[in-house]
Amino acid sequence: MNNRPLLVGVTGGLGSGKSTVCRILAEYGCEIFEADSVARQLQVTDPVIIEGIRRLFGNEVYQMRADGVLWLDRPAIARRVFADASLLQKLNRLIHPAVYSVFQSAVDDARRKGINVLVKEAAILFESGGDTLLDCIVVVTADRELRIQRALQRGGASREDIIRRINAQWPQEELVRRADYVIDNSGTFDQLKSRTRQVYELIVRDAL
Ligand SMILES: CC(C)(COP(=O)(O)OP(=O)(O)OC[C@H]1O[C@@H](n2cnc3c(N)ncnc32)[C@H](O)[C@@H]1O)[C@@H](O)C(=O)NCCC(=O)NCCS
Numbered sequence: 001m002n003n004r005p006l007l008v009g010v011t012g013g014l015g016s017g018k019s020t021v022c023r024i025l026a027e028y029g030c031e032i033f034e035a036d037s038v039a040r041q042l043q044v045t046d047p048v049i050i051e052g053i054r055r056l057f058g059n060e061v062y063q064m065r066a067d068g069v070l071w072l073d074r075p076a077i078a079r080r081v082f083a084d085a086s087l088l089q090k091l092n093r094l095i096h097p098a099v100y101s102v103f104q105s106a107v108d109d110a111r112r113k114g115i116n117v118l119v120k121e122a123a124i125l126f127e128s129g130g131d132t133l134l135d136c137i138v139v140v141t142a143d144r145e146l147r148i149q150r151a152l153q154r155g156g157a158s159r160e161d162i163i164r165r166i167n168a169q170w171p172q173e174e175l176v177r178r179a180d181y182v183i184d185n186s187g188t189f190d191q192l193k194s195r196t197r198q199v200y201e202l203i204v205r206d207a208l
């Protein structure tokens with residue numbers, strides 16, 4: 001099959017429920033491209049990115065583990081970039097073009113495999129120009145306080161850490177303004193599932 005897949009972006013602020021929406025979309029046969037995990041992988045495998053991170057943050061943010069795998073001190077980087085907008089911008093400029101080019105390869109792969117819908121899940125999508133190429137964008141929303149509570153329940157970050165990250169992201173209203181479809185995730189998992197099904201059907205119908 002030579003037709004390219006339908007390219008759908010899924011984004012939303014921290015704790016909005018994008019990963020949960022993508023898990024549901026995967027059940028409908030969509031292929032999911034997780035930009036965040038590609039970024040994480042590139043940060044320990046891509047020589048240009050590794051060099052760039054060393055230059056921005058110092059050699060000590062990397063350590064070679066006993067098993068020969070490079071380890072990046074993500075908490076240390078997070079502490080610095082979410083307290084310094086210009087440093088975050090430098091990190092973004094280093095990572096986002098590389099993620100974009102991996103996505104282009106994923107589109108080619110999906111075309112070869114005859115995949116119908118390829119979903120790009122990204123915490124930062126419009127901000128990075130990562131929406132280029134996509135046929136439509138789904139924005140997942142929930143009230144700010146609910147997002148904070150869900151992120152807190154997940155563990156591993158303090159309320160202050162979470163708020164700093166949310167403040168580094170575009171306001172939810174701006175995402176909604178640019179969305180083709182909005183999934184409000186202020187209710188239960190079941191409600192999220194049925195709204196996601198509804199939006200999926202709309203996307204496929206609108207693409208015909
Ligand atoms: C700063 C880093 C090292 C912190 O790593 P950590 O493991 O703690 O977080 P993780 O990457 O899992 O992201 C968790 C959440 O943080 C928020 N977040 C991550 N990157 C960004 C960013 N560049 N701007 C605003 N918020 C961000 C998102 O809500 C995301 O879902 C990491 O997030 C990073 O390298 N970010 C820059 C690359 C990037 O933009 N990745 C995301 C999209 S490709």
Ligand SMILES: Nc1ncnc2c1ncn2[C@@H]1O[C@H](COP(=O)(O)OP(=O)(O)OP(=O)(O)O)[C@@H](O)[C@H]1O
Pocket residue numbers: 012013014015016017018019020021123150151154185186187188189192
């Ligand atoms: N409707 C819901 N009701 C209760 N908990 C939910 C609901 N939707 C998502 N969650 C929980 O909230 C947390 C955040 O959801 P998820 O990981 O899908 O969001 P995300 O937008 O991908 O977050 P992040 O950007 O922080 O990675 C998860 O622990 C998830 O299980």
